[in-house]
Amino acid sequence: MDSSDVNADRPLSRDDPATTHTPPRVPAQRSMPAAESGGAGTAEPAPAPADERFYKSGKLEPLPIRPLPKAPPSIHILGPTVFLVALGVGMGESYMWPRLVLIFGPEIRWLFLIGVSLQAVVMLEMSRYAMATGESIFFGAARVFKPLMWFFFVTAMLVYIWPGHLSAGASAFERVTGIPWQGSAIAGMLLVGVVFTLAKVVYNLLENVLSICIGVLVVGTAVVAAMVGSFADLSSTITGMFAFGYMPEEAMSPAWFPVIVGAIAFAGPSGMQQMWYTLHLRDKGAGMGAHIPRIRGLRHSDEQESMPTRGFMFDTSDPEEMSKWRGWRKWVTFDAFVLFWGITMLVTISFTVLAQASARIDPGVTAVIRDGERDAALDAMAASFSAAGSPILGTVFFCFIALIGLNATLGLFDSFSRGQADMTYFFVPGAKRFSISKLYAFFLWGLIAFGIGILLFGPADGPAAILDVLAFLSTFAMGSYCVVLLLVNNLRLPKPIRPGIVSNLVIGFAAVFYLGMLFYSLFAYGVVVS
Numbered sequence: 001m002d003s004s005d006v007n008a009d010r011p012l013s014r015d016d017p018a019t020t021h022t023p024p025r026v027p028a029q030r031s032m033p034a035a036e037s038g039g040a041g042t043a044e045p046a047p048a049p050a051d052e053r054f055y056k057s058g059k060l061e062p063l064p065i066r067p068l069p070k071a072p073p074s075i076h077i078l079g080p081t082v083f084l085v086a087l088g089v090g091m092g093e094s095y096m097w098p099r100l101v102l103i104f105g106p107e108i109r110w111l112f113l114i115g116v117s118l119q120a121v122v123m124l125e126m127s128r129y130a131m132a133t134g135e136s137i138f139f140g141a142a143r144v145f146k147p148l149m150w151f152f153f154v155t156a157m158l159v160y161i162w163p164g165h166l167s168a169g170a171s172a173f174e175r176v177t178g179i180p181w182q183g184s185a186i187a188g189m190l191l192v193g194v195v196f197t198l199a200k201v202v203y204n205l206l207e208n209v210l211s212i213c214i215g216v217l218v219v220g221t222a223v224v225a226a227m228v229g230s231f232a233d234l235s236s237t238i239t240g241m242f243a244f245g246y247m248p249e250e251a252m253s254p255a256w257f258p259v260i261v262g263a264i265a266f267a268g269p270s271g272m273q274q275m276w277y278t279l280h281l282r283d284k285g286a287g288m289g290a291h292i293p294r295i296r297g298l299r300h301s302d303e304q305e306s307m308p309t310r311g312f313m314f315d316t317s318d319p320e321e322m323s324k325w326r327g328w329r330k331w332v333t334f335d336a337f338v339l340f341w342g343i344t345m346l347v348t349i350s351f352t353v354l355a356q357a358s359a360r361i362d363p364g365v366t367a368v369i370r371d372g373e374r375d376a377a378l379d380a381m382a383a384s385f386s387a388a389g390s391p392i393l394g395t396v397f398f399c400f401i402a403l404i405g406l407n408a409t410l411g412l413f414d415s416f417s418r419g420q421a422d423m424t425y426f427f428v429p430g431a432k433r434f435s436i437s438k439l440y441a442f443f444l445w446g447l448i449a450f451g452i453g454i455l456l457f458g459p460a461d462g463p464a465a466i467l468d469v470l471a472f473l474s475t476f477a478m479g480s481y482c483v484v485l486l487l488v489n490n491l492r493l494p495k496p497i498r499p500g501i502v503s504n505l506v507i508g509f510a511a512v513f514y515l516g517m518l519f520y521s522l523f524a525y526g527v528v529v530s
Contacts, residue, residue, distance in 0.1 A: 010492050015473075016476050023196060026235075029098075030443055041218060042407070050292075052064055052065075053065040053315075053496065054459050055313035056314075057143050057313075057492045057493075058143035058144060058491075058492060059135075059143075060142065060143050060251060060308040060310065061431075062310075063133060063310060063311055063312050063313040064312055064313070065096035065307065065313055065314065065315050066288065066291055066312040066313070066314060067314065067321070068285070068287065068288060068314035068321050068324045068325060068328075069290045069324070070284070070324055070327065071160065071287075071328040071331050072323060072331060073325030073331075073333045074327070074330040074333070074334045075334060076331070076335075077211075079284065079331075079335050079339065080207075080277060080280040080281050080284045080286065080335070081123070081277075081335040081336070081339045081340045082207055082210045082211050082214060082270045082339075083206070083207075083210065083276070083277060083280045083414075084123065084268070084273060084274070084340050085210075085214050085339065085340060085343050085344060086210045086213065086214060086407040086410065086411040087269040087273045087407075087408060087411040087412060087415065096259070096262070096263040096266055097109065097112055097267070097348055097351070097352060098262055098351050098352050098354070098355030098356075099355070100259070100260065100263055101237075101352050101355060101356065102356070102359050102366045103250075103256070103366070103439055104248055104250070104251055105240065105244040105248075105357070106236040106239070106240030106243075106352065107240045108240065108243075108245035108246065108248075108251070108260075109237065109240040109241045109243075109352070110240070110241055110242060110243050110244045110245075110246060111260065111263070111264050111266045111267075112241065112263070112264070112348065113241040113242070114264070114267075114513075115263075115264040115265070115267030115268065116267045116268045116341060116344055116345060116348075117341065118506065118509075118510045119267065119268040119269065119274065120264045120268075120336045120337055120340055120341045120494075121336075121503065121506045121507065121510070122274050122481075122482065122485070122507065122510060123274060123277065123332075123335070123340055124332060124336050124503070125485050125489060125499060125503055125507055126274050126275065126277055126278050126305045126485065127277070127278070127281055127286070127332045127335075127336075128489050128493070128497070128499060129488050129489055129492070129493060130277075130278035130279075130281045130282060130286070130289065131279070131281060131286050131287025131288060131289065131328050131332065132287060132288060132313065132314070132325075132493055132497055133288055133311035133313060134282055134287070134288035134289045134290075134291050134292045134312050135278075135282075135310065135311035136275070136278045136279050136282065136314055136419070136422050137275050137278045137481070137484070137485070137488065138278075138419065138422060138423050139310070139311065139422070139426060140152075140488035140492055141177060141484050141487075141488060142426075142427060143488070143492050144484070144487045144491060144492060145487075146427070148484055148487075149423060149427065150423075151480070152272060152275065152352055152419075152423075152480075152481070153423050154476065155271075155272065155418065155473050155476075156272055156416060156419060156420060157420075158473055159271055159272070159473050159474050159477070160271070160272070160412060160416045160445065160447075160506035161398065161416075161447060161450050161451070162451075162454065163185060163189070163409075163454060163455060165449040166185050166188055166189065166405055166406075166408075166409040166451070167181065167185055167405075167455070168401065168404075168405050169188075169401060169403070169405010169406055169408070169409070170182070170184045170185035170188065170400040170405065170460065172360050172399075172402040172404070172405065173398070173402040173405075175382075176395055176398045176399060176402065176517070177378075180457070181453050185451075185455055185503050186452050186455055186456075188406065188409060189409070189413075189448045189451050189452060190448065191454075192409060192448070193412060193413075193444060193445055193448045196255065196297055196299050196413070196414065196417075196441075196444055196510045197298045197444075198297055198299050199295060199296070199297035199299075199300075200297060200300050201283075201294050201295070201300075202283075202294075202295050202297055202414060202440070203280065203283035203284065203294055203295065206410060206411075206414055207284075209410065210407060210410060210411065213403060213406065213407050213410075214407065215344065215405065216403065217347060217400060217403055218343055218346060218347055218409070220345055220400060221350035221351060221354070221400060222346065222350050224292065224350070224393060224396060224397070225349075225350040225351075225353040225357075227393070228354060228357045228358075228361075228393065229353035229354060229356065229357045230357070230360075231354045233352075233356040233357055233360075234349070234353055236356070236487065237352045237356065238349065254525040254526075257521055257524075257525060258521045258525065261475065261517045261518060261521050263384065263473070264514075264517065265474065265475045265478055265514065267344075268340070268344050269473070269479065270474055271473075271474035271475075271477050271478060272415075272419065272474075272477050272481070273411075273415060274411075274478075275419065275481055276415035276416075276418060278421050279415070279418045279422055280415075280418075281332075282294075283295060283475050286331070286332070287325075287328050288311060288312045288314060289483045291308070291311075292307070292308065292311065293305035293306070293307055295418065295421070295436060295437050295440050296438065297437070297441075298438065298440075298441035298484075300437070301435050301438050301441065302435075304435040304436065304437045305434055307425065307431060307432075307435070309426070309432075310426075312478075313494070316494040316495075316496040316497055317496075322374055322496065322497075323514070327495060332456060353402055353521035354397075362383065373397065381397055382394035382395075382397045408495070409425075413444060413447060413448070414444075415445040416443065416447060417440045417441075417443040417447065418440060420439075420443040421436050421439035421440040421442075421443055422436070424439050424443075425439055461492050475514060475518045476514075476515070476518060478510075478514045478520065479498070479511050479512075479513075479514035480511075480515075481514035482507050482508070482511035482514065483506050483511050484511045485508065486504060486507055486508060486511070490504070
């Protein structure tokens with residue numbers, strides 16, 4: 001790689017005819033563009049200043065210098081992290097880790113602590129490039145080496161088209177209502193598609209809906225855990241997170257080590273979900289994302305503002321701009337460690353307390369979970385909750401599982417469509433004939449059509465052999481995106497805003513951690529994550 005590709009902010013000798021300049025969109029006090037406030041048509045880009053300056057980043061189009069918006073207060077409630085929480089608080093937190101606790105004891109949770117803490121740092125580093133440029137991490141990967149981006153494009157197509165989360169949630173909903181799970185799953189997918197199609201700005205709608213769902217889930221699970229659990233359950237759940245190095249002999253067996261690898265990967269959002277977070281930051285208007293138009297629902301796609309052909313950069317030699325940058329870093333750090341890490345940890349603690357309480361009330365539930373019967377285990381846990389309080393608690397438990405499935409479906413459908421549309425728009429020849437909102441709708445409804453076909457004519461989660469490969473790719477993607485993060489942030493950002501040695505060491509450790517465990521499982525046991 002030519003080191004001359006990485007330069008400090010400096011003028012280039014050529015003009016940039018494709019430059020656009022949209023008024024900054026600050027999350028705390030956003031000014032509506034003309035099309036959003038009632039004007040018709042597409043907003044016209046402002047002409048580029050005569051003294052336009054650029055930041056050269058790789059061999060792709062350079063980034064025009066624009067002002068960095070002022071950061072909102074660092075302490076806040078809503079933010080792009082709600083997408084990671086919705087995607088992260090899934091069957092890993094509600095089933096996989098409680099199951100491991102029942103098999104190996106609460107001391108096994110030290111691995112969960114490492115997994116979710118690594119993801120919080122990954123979240124911070126994913127945000128670095130996105131907020132500095134307004135580009136997704138996929139665009140950043142293309143600036144390093146285009147095949148890196150296409151690897152993630154293909155991986156997303158292989159991993160995230162299967163309606164697994166929705167099927168699990170619909171199955172729990174069937175237990176509550178008696179409605180066949182295939183019917184409710186199909187209805188749920190169609191509802192998601194219609195809602196996203198009618199939305200004026202998809203991000204705004206989804207942030208509000210997911211915030212309500214996550215709030216209900218966090219408060220609800222905590223209340224139920226307090227009703228059926230004991231202080232001893234809570235104490236062992238928390239202290240178990242600090243039993244570093246605990247690894248019983250059975251945990252290293254071919255039957256359980258791949259499960260543990262998968263559970264660590266699913267401690268928080270797994271696979272490419274952290275990468276999609278960079279697109280949610282952009283639509284939130286975080287950092288230089290304020291200069292990029294937001295994705296609209298298909299019904300309002302004709303109102304889509306002109307999309308620039310690349311992102312932007314701020315003047316890192318200006319002390320005032322760097323002060324604003326530090327404000328944005330404080331904002332996203334609060335997101336990572338208070339909202340993402342804290343909420344994910346709280347929900348997992350609640351479900352682990354619930355699992356321990358169910359084992360105390362009905363010791364047979366441990367044997368059921370040891371056999372790997374997910375549905376039977378969920379039934380046994382719900383029955384135990386009913387025995388601990390009242391029959392309604394069993395119903396409430398299944399409602400929580402259904403809500404988790406809905407959260408994951410909303411987040412995954414949006415994120416997958418958003419990511420594929422972003423890569424298609426910027427890097428597929430001829431794709432710019434369509435607005436990015438129309439490409440988003442194309443991938444969204446394609447995903448829905450495939451999911452309905454699988455639910456009606458094939459196994460809901462895909463053939464077992466394919467699932468093994470998909471699980472491998474999901475965990476492999478996590479190790480891979482850590483490597484990409486190191487390359488993008490250290491090679492494609494100006495020196496003043498590159499990550500420090502500690503951040504680089506943590507991300508490097510995460511890459512070795514994910515890939516090392518994955519390949520050890522593959523070569524030592526001949527199996528991938530479960």
